[in-house]
Amino acid sequence: MSGAPGYDILSGLFFYPLKSMKTENLGLDYAHGRIGRLFSKIFFPTLLGMVFNALITIVDGIFVGRGVGPDGIAAVNIIAPLFMVTTGIGLMFGIGASVAAGIALSTKDYAKANSTVTSAFLFATAFMFILVIGALLFTDPVAKLLGSSDRLQSNTTGYLLLLLPGIIPLMWQSIGMMVIRLDGSPKYAMMCNIIPSVLNIGLDWWMVFPLGMGVRGAALATSISCIVGGIMAVAYFRRSYVLKFTRRIENFGSAIAMQIRIGSAAFVTEIAMSIMMFTGNYVFMQTFGENGVAAYSIACYLFPLIFMINNAVAQSAQPIISYNFGCADRQRVRQALKVSILVGCICGTIVTASIALGARGIVSLFIPPECEAGRLAVSGLPIFALAGIFFGLNIAFIGYYQSIKKAALALTLTMLRGVVFLVPLFLLLTHIFPSWGMWAAVPSSEFLTLLIVLSIYYTTHESSR
Secondary structure, three states, X not given: OOOOOEEOOXXXXXXXXXXXXXXXXXXXXXXXXXXXXXXXXXXXXXXXXXXXXXXHHHXXXXXXXXXXXXXXXXXXXXXXXXXXXXXHHHHHHHHHHHHHHHHXXXXXXXXXXXXXXXXXXXXXXXXXXXXXXXXXXXHHHHHHHOOOOHHHHHHHHHHHHHHHHHHHHHHHHHHHHHHHHHOOOHXXXXXXXXXXXXXXXXXXXXXXXXXXXXXXXXXXXHHHHXXXXXXXXXXXXXXXXXXXXXXXXXXXXXXXXXXXXXXXHHHHHHHHHHHHHHHHHHHHHHHHOHHHHHHHHHHHHHXXXXXXXXXXHHHHHHHHHHHHHHOOOHHHHHHHHHHHHHXXXXXXXXXXXXXXXXXXXXXXXXXXXXXXXXXXXXXXXXXXXXXXXXXXXXXXXXXXXHHOOOHHHHHHHHHHHHHHOHHHHXXXXXXXXXXXXXXXXXXXXXXXXXHHHHHHHHHHHHHOO
């Protein structure tokens, strides 16, 4: 087979040419290709894949809301932070491995690049296995810790137990998408999202409605779709361009430490979303009861979509920036950053306008807008939607700092927007404006972070000239 032209896995779907198994050329020319063209080749498949990935969570909410009611979507929202933590671990090692491997590829050190990718998969799998076992042994305490009330306990534990089998494959999928794009196959990475998402939609409907399994059916559908996505991601490396699994792992400990350092901001971003859900659930429960949590749950179902759209911008620029950073080509790095900022601004504005103007229609997908939870959501979503504009720019800059190995700065900015500003703002704004202040906490946190991001960038950019 070596030396003969072939096609990527599932070539009938992708029509993506695969080079010789012995070739040492990436699928995309990061060193010389036009930045805008490179970005678009990565961005559109990445965006489509990300949107479909976010649909897993949204479809869960729609079917559970229609099939079970407000208590059902409140229960799913309580367990959602565990899903975020898993994705965060996958993205941490995916970004860490892809940045480190991208720099290694720029110096033609293919053995180091392959070792980096392999170590990421091995360590993350072992770590997640321990977490899954712990959650299986202590299901009720975990549900209580995440904020479940006695009224919601049955639904939350049922959802958690059937979600756990898909946790490790979800982590494989999250790592794999980042590395597969670096290897030059953004279309395959896209399909690793689209195929599981379409499968999840069909299974969700079947298990929640005809089978009447409620939240347990939604969890099982999600697990099955995650398993399919994880298998697709791992299977790619049997016929990849350059990056492959290897038995020769170099400096395992230091490689893992570097990946964690580089990718920690991505992990903290997911943790920040978990904190946003956890803190919001607490505030809304205290203010409006279970109806408040159900209303806030709709915003939480939408936030992964906001995140995925804007994260597609950062992830599309990341391999271009990290490769050219390794080549010390500052001009191409800056060009890639400018493109990502522009696209991030456009995407953020579209997201904000769509949610603000379509709030009632969005709520009606989940629960009746006339019920108490529905009325709270219709009035609050336009305020919450303002986060989209600021979030898009923040993620573009944080992705840039990750890609040039300024991990500490990326982590600091992520902590500001997701923890340092967010938690106090939730409590403060709720106290000052009891009827709507809690909806403004997330956009206010993103706005304050953006002011700091811009001041840091322009200060350091001007001083480096």
